[in-house]
Amino acid sequence: MRALANLAPKTGAGFGDFRVRAISAAVLAPLGIAAVWLGGPVWLATVCAIAAGAGMEWAGLSNLAVPGVGLAVPAAILAACLAAGYGSNNAGLAVLLVGAVLAWLISGRRAALGGVLYVGVGVVTLLRLRAEPAGFVFVVFVLLVVWGSDIGAYVAGRLIGGAKLAPSISPGKTRSGAVGGLAAGIVCGVGFIAACGTAAPPGSLGQTAVVAGLLSLASQAGDLLESAVKRRYGKKDSGHLIPGHGGLLDRLDGVLGAAGMLGIVSELVKLGLRLWA
Numbered sequence: 001m002r003a004l005a006n007l008a009p010k011t012g013a014g015f016g017d018f019r020v021r022a023i024s025a026a027v028l029a030p031l032g033i034a035a036v037w038l039g040g041p042v043w044l045a046t047v048c049a050i051a052a053g054a055g056m057e058w059a060g061l062s063n064l065a066v067p068g069v070g071l072a073v074p075a076a077i078l079a080a081c082l083a084a085g086y087g088s089n090n091a092g093l094a095v096l097l098v099g100a101v102l103a104w105l106i107s108g109r110r111a112a113l114g115g116v117l118y119v120g121v122g123v124v125t126l127l128r129l130r131a132e133p134a135g136f137v138f139v140v141f142v143l144l145v146v147w148g149s150d151i152g153a154y155v156a157g158r159l160i161g162g163a164k165l166a167p168s169i170s171p172g173k174t175r176s177g178a179v180g181g182l183a184a185g186i187v188c189g190v191g192f193i194a195a196c197g198t199a200a201p202p203g204s205l206g207q208t209a210v211v212a213g214l215l216s217l218a219s220q221a222g223d224l225l226e227s228a229v230k231r232r233y234g235k236k237d238s239g240h241l242i243p244g245h246g247g248l249l250d251r252l253d254g255v256l257g258a259a260g261m262l263g264i265v266s267e268l269v270k271l272g273l274r275l276w277a
Helices: 002-006 018-038 040-061 072-086 090-108 108-129 133-158 175-199 205-232 248-270
Strands: 165-166 170-174
Touching: 002 072, 018 040, 018 133, 040 072, 040 108, 040 248, 072 090, 072 108, 090 108, 108 133, 108 248, 133 170, 133 175, 133 205, 133 248, 165 175, 165 205, 170 175, 175 205, 205 248
Parallel strands: none
Antiparallel strands: 165 170
16 A cells, blocks of 8 residues: 555645545445345335435535425435335436425525436436346446446546646546546446346447446546535535545445436437447
8 A cells, every 4th residue: 555655646646545445435335236236125225315315415515404495405306216116217207307396496596406406317217227127237337337437537546647637626636537537437347247248238348338438427527516516615525424435425426427327328229229239
């Protein structure tokens, strides 16, 4: 670990928080994979808990945490998850849209509308993806691409450094980190699908690489979006629930973006786009 720290870029970024981040990931990742594997009520309960927590963090992050107002965001997201879990994806999205508008009207703030949609679309999509015949593969594919992108960006950004990606939004992110994250995300996604063999959805590894690349880009976009919101409201983290990572939103911003992207891709495939299969 000390050797890695000595390789830090000239910008001064290092691996000082790597150990805490790694320990947190080593604990949470297997629990997440187990919940995906079990599916059913366990997966629904897990997603609902995450959705409610992320919604509350959004309310606090955007200064909506006022009695009777801040609860509108997590309540709308939770209702959409339950509708998707016990009904259908379309029901979940319908409840989500209605809830987003109601949260906006109750709070009088567009931040409430944006929060419900930002968190809600991702979590509802995760529920819908798990309900597919290859649901376990779909969801783990999303997680591995996001985790690979995060690790790749973290390591490349600190080893290589260089020009900033979006200094006005997130001063710590570099272009080298973005490229490293994209490459690592594609490698993780393609490697996982190749390892799944016949259990994976049909399609070439080239097609898988395209999808993994889109998910990696969406993951990084989700990360930048949350960074922009934190910068807008002068917050460093969305919370302090996860050591080394901050809050749920700090850990799941990429997952929300990538899940939404895979949901779009899968719908386009159903409409005839020959991208995945």
